[in-house]
Amino acid sequence: MIANIQRVESNVLATFERHLNHSIEDVWAMLTDNEKLKQWFAELRVEELRKGGFILFDMQNGTFIKMEILELKINEVLEFTWDKDVVRFELNAKPEGCLLIFKEKINNLTDHTPRDLAGWHVCLDVIEALLNGETIENRKAEWEKWYPKYMEAISENK
Numbered sequence: 001m002i003a004n005i006q007r008v009e010s011n012v013l014a015t016f017e018r019h020l021n022h023s024i025e026d027v028w029a030m031l032t033d034n035e036k037l038k039q040w041f042a043e044l045r046v047e048e049l050r051k052g053g054f055i056l057f058d059m060q061n062g063t064f065i066k067m068e069i070l071e072l073k074i075n076e077v078l079e080f081t082w083d084k085d086v087v088r089f090e091l092n093a094k095p096e097g098c099l100l101i102f103k104e105k106i107n108n109l110t111d112h113t114p115r116d117l118a119g120w121h122v123c124l125d126v127i128e129a130l131l132n133g134e135t136i137e138n139r140k141a142e143w144e145k146w147y148p149k150y151m152e153a154i155s156e157n158k
Helices: 024-032 034-040 113-131 139-155
Strands: 004-008 011-020 044-046 054-058 064-073 077-082 085-094 097-106
Touching: 011 113, 024 034, 024 085, 024 097, 024 113, 034 044, 034 113, 097 113, 113 139
Parallel strands: none
Antiparallel strands: 004 011, 011 097, 044 054, 054 064, 064 077, 077 085, 085 097
């Protein structure tokens, strides 16, 4: 199922939910432990895990983008800048594990927006697979499956 995409004032909010049969601590580690983080998003690296700290995005050309951590509550919330947008991970305990909610607050819809959203979709699927001891062999094929769906969803919100 694709993200819920809706207009909120002058922005667009994309909300993804994943029900995971794993502890909050295990899911939190996937988001903040660099060894685990690189398994699902190799370009990201947590440098200072604190409010006002930062995460680096490796542009793969020798340059890095510094993304500020706007909110941090250990095992609950990780929110940081994402270019001109903001991304937020929320973890909620459930009897069978945890609910991972990912939100991207998008200030400006661009041709790149559906690419990013399809990418986040696949990243969340990869997190779940890794936690389950599985792999997604062809992430590009997965992305290609979801990209047209996000193109359509974004066109409905322009």
